[in-house]
Amino acid sequence: MGYSNNQITCRGCGAPLDISDRECKFCGGPVNITSIQSVYDMAMPQINKYANSYRKELAQDPDNLETNKAIAFCYLKLKLYDKALPFFEKAVEDNFDDADLYLYTAVCMLKGKRPFMHQKKTIDRAIEYANSACMVENKGIFHYFLAYLKYDYYAMKGLRLNPDYSAELSFAKQIGISETDLIILFETLGTQRPVGNGF
Numbered sequence: 001m002g003y004s005n006n007q008i009t010c011r012g013c014g015a016p017l018d019i020s021d022r023e024c025k026f027c028g029g030p031v032n033i034t035s036i037q038s039v040y041d042m043a044m045p046q047i048n049k050y051a052n053s054y055r056k057e058l059a060q061d062p063d064n065l066e067t068n069k070a071i072a073f074c075y076l077k078l079k080l081y082d083k084a085l086p087f088f089e090k091a092v093e094d095n096f097d098d099a100d101l102y103l104y105t106a107v108c109m110l111k112g113k114r115p116f117m118h119q120k121k122t123i124d125r126a127i128e129y130a131n132s133a134c135m136v137e138n139k140g141i142f143h144y145f146l147a148y149l150k151y152d153y154y155a156m157k158g159l160r161l162n163p164d165y166s167a168e169l170s171f172a173k174q175i176g177i178s179e180t181d182l183i184i185l186f187e188t189l190g191t192q193r194p195v196g197n198g199f
Contacts, residue, residue: 008021008031010024010026010027010029010031011029011031011049011050011053011054012024012027012029012046012049012050013026013027013029013049015027017031027046029042029046029050032066032070033050033054033069033070033073033074034066034069034070034073035073035100036073036076036077036100036104036184036188037184038073039073039074039076039077040077040184042077044078047074047077047078048074048078050070050074051071051074051075051078054067054070054071054074055071058071063090063094065091065094065095068087068090068091068094069087069088069091069095069098069101071087072084072087072088072091072104072108073104075087076088076104076107076108076188077188079112079190081107081108081109081110081111081112082108082111084104084108085105085108085109088101088104088105088108089105092105092129096136097136098136099132099133099134099136099137099139099142100133102129102130102132102133102136103129103130103133103141103142103145104188105129106125106126106127106129106130106133106145106149107145107185107188107189109122109125109126109129110122110126110189110191112189112190112191113190113191114152114191115148115149115152115153116152116153116156116157118153120153123149123153123154126149127146127149127150130142130145130146130149131146133145134146138175139175140172140173140174140175140176140177140181141172141177141178141181141182141185142172143168143169143171143172143175144168144169144172144177144182144185145185146168146172147165147166147168147169147172147199148165148194148199149165150164150165150168151165151169151194151197151199152194155197166197166198169198169199170198
């Protein structure tokens with residue numbers, strides 16, 4: 001993204017924008033990617049343009065928090081979990097009070113597979129990240145994801161864990177979860193949402 005005075009260039013279409021713009025007036029894309037919602041409705045070619053722009057910026061400034069976060073969301077939307085993971089880990093390291101970063105770091109660790117398919121140490125680490133997200137911000141979707149991890153790995157394998165998935169799931173519902181958040185979560189995970197058992 002080129003800067004001059006109060007002008008910037010859109011990462012998606014290259015159009016000139018004012019530095020105060022949040023969205024491109026020409027292509028409708030976000031000026032900066034800051035969340036999974038920023039890339040959720042983007043077409044793959046547009047996401048690739050953004051990712052290329054962020055790659056160039058990281059070559060100049062590899063420690064830029066916002067750029068690491070942005071490229072991580074680009075790769076995650078492309079389901080390139082292995083590529084996204086180190087950028088999420090770097091972003092978490094530099095900004096430990098952003099709950100979404102913890103959530104999506106854990107999502108990347110699953111690499112598009114159900115928790116059941118992973119080794120225990122991977123799931124335990126993902127649970128640590130999900131717990132961190134819950135500690136930073138008490139959102140229903142974070143507790144729901146934690147319940148999903150515990151259910152699909154521990155409960156499905158007949159292993160005990162305290163608190164178990166049902167306690168997390170109950171708490172998630174008590175706080176509230178939007179259907180949109182659930183759709184985005186499971187599309188990003190690349191797995192199907194559980195049916196039954198309270199889910």
